[in-house]
Amino acid sequence: MKVCGQRVSVFKLSLLLFILFIASSCLFIYYLDVQWTTNKMNLNESGKNQAPKNKHRNEKIVLQEPESEYRASSKNPQQMNSNNIVQEAVLTKGSKSPEPTHLPVNYDVHIFYYPWYGNPEHDGKYFHWNHPYLPHWDKIEAAKWPSGQHKPPDDIGANFYPQLGPYSSGDPVVVEDHMKQVQLSGAGVLAVSWYPPNDADNEGKNPDKLIPLILDLADKYQLKVAFHIEPFKGRDHQTLKTNIKYIIDTYGKHPGFYRHYDRIKKKHLPVYYIYDSYLVKSSNWAELFTPGGSISIRNTEYDGIFLGLLVERQHKEGVASAGFDGYYTYFATDGFTYGSSWKNWREIRKYARGRRLMFVPSVGPGYIDTRVRPWNGKNTRPRQDGRYYKNSLQKALDINPSMISITSFNEWHEGTQIETAVPKATDSFTYLDYGPEGPQCYLNITRQYVSKFISED
Numbered sequence: 001m002k003v004c005g006q007r008v009s010v011f012k013l014s015l016l017l018f019i020l021f022i023a024s025s026c027l028f029i030y031y032l033d034v035q036w037t038t039n040k041m042n043l044n045e046s047g048k049n050q051a052p053k054n055k056h057r058n059e060k061i062v063l064q065e066p067e068s069e070y071r072a073s074s075k076n077p078q079q080m081n082s083n084n085i086v087q088e089a090v091l092t093k094g095s096k097s098p099e100p101t102h103l104p105v106n107y108d109v110h111i112f113y114y115p116w117y118g119n120p121e122h123d124g125k126y127f128h129w130n131h132p133y134l135p136h137w138d139k140i141e142a143a144k145w146p147s148g149q150h151k152p153p154d155d156i157g158a159n160f161y162p163q164l165g166p167y168s169s170g171d172p173v174v175v176e177d178h179m180k181q182v183q184l185s186g187a188g189v190l191a192v193s194w195y196p197p198n199d200a201d202n203e204g205k206n207p208d209k210l211i212p213l214i215l216d217l218a219d220k221y222q223l224k225v226a227f228h229i230e231p232f233k234g235r236d237h238q239t240l241k242t243n244i245k246y247i248i249d250t251y252g253k254h255p256g257f258y259r260h261y262d263r264i265k266k267k268h269l270p271v272y273y274i275y276d277s278y279l280v281k282s283s284n285w286a287e288l289f290t291p292g293g294s295i296s297i298r299n300t301e302y303d304g305i306f307l308g309l310l311v312e313r314q315h316k317e318g319v320a321s322a323g324f325d326g327y328y329t330y331f332a333t334d335g336f337t338y339g340s341s342w343k344n345w346r347e348i349r350k351y352a353r354g355r356r357l358m359f360v361p362s363v364g365p366g367y368i369d370t371r372v373r374p375w376n377g378k379n380t381r382p383r384q385d386g387r388y389y390k391n392s393l394q395k396a397l398d399i400n401p402s403m404i405s406i407t408s409f410n411e412w413h414e415g416t417q418i419e420t421a422v423p424k425a426t427d428s429f430t431y432l433d434y435g436p437e438g439p440q441c442y443l444n445i446t447r448q449y450v451s452k453f454i455s456e457d
Helices: 011-053 172-185 208-220 237-251 282-289 315-321 342-354 386-396 440-452
Strands: 059-064 086-091 105-113 187-194 222-229 259-262 269-276 303-307 326-328 358-360 404-406
Touching: 011 105, 086 222, 086 404, 105 172, 105 222, 172 208, 172 440, 187 208, 187 269, 208 222, 208 237, 222 237, 237 269, 237 282, 259 440, 282 315, 303 315, 303 358, 315 326, 326 342, 342 358
Parallel strands: 105 187, 105 404, 187 222, 222 269, 269 303, 303 326, 326 358
Antiparallel strands: 059 086, 259 269
């Protein structure tokens, strides 16, 4: 073969063509690489230009559920299964707490809720945030401590400061925010501090008029409402029966009204916590709570599950003989009373089971009330960045109680709240806060432990 006037062998020609093929392939690959690099740079520049738009999106909090799960049961059909679920909670504009979406709750975990706060915007003046310093019973000792009344909004009767500020319990925006927080915690039932119509504690306003609002918003977030009945004026077995009838007739048909499945009676019954139940004689309570009592409520449409407060050791027998259905301990101070001491819970649980009674220990994140009882520092229980609360919750889980109660969602005066709190300092006082884990710290801890609790009762 002749190429350019010269004879070239077939072998040499093949070699030449092969070299040309290799060279053209390398050039083509180089071209593709240049194009890919250019496109990548353009995409990065485009992303940078669009970044400011993302600043206006809702911030998201991702909650990783523990490996244990909630189990749905016939007595609590609305409890949802969750096994390693990652739940998202979106912070919406104007909201202090996350917006939960289908977060599972446990109806065997109850949290004490106080609707007694007020402020000038909604109520004409402050209620409870301006709580006075309570004097020591000994006049000589009392003279050593501050007196007078707190002056909100910067000076409130609490050692922590709420993220929502000194709010009103009658503000629907506040109540809805509270329901979001409770749902985020995993607790399924609010045990609402309650007085009859036209009655209230010394510092607050009547809570009964707020029950419809609380029921409506609780139901919106798949929560339930039970009643924590305070020692209202003239409370005894007879007046309590009158008020139980009022509660059932007024609120009993609301979808947010809580009923617990009673395995012995094989039906769902309302749950009532009776605070300071020891103030009424056991023999008088028995007239109401035992089947043979003169004004017995048993096996009537007003029957329920009535829990008496266990403070001292002797209250075990007193509550049982009075016909109560079980015990709760309320106080979040380990060692303060026989009932609130974690070391006694297994003994109490055994005693209750032997009498077919429920035991509902009350856990809490800590205790401090020196902004209303400045002389009571010995009963302070520091939070220890959540360790105290975790220990309390684990002690309750260890005995597998009937239910667990949490003291509290928002008892700010005694520093037992798990509601969101923020750092704050004034010229005269620096409030405590929840440490490095931030405002939601105790809601998140609650959820971690609530997910582990499955009652066998």
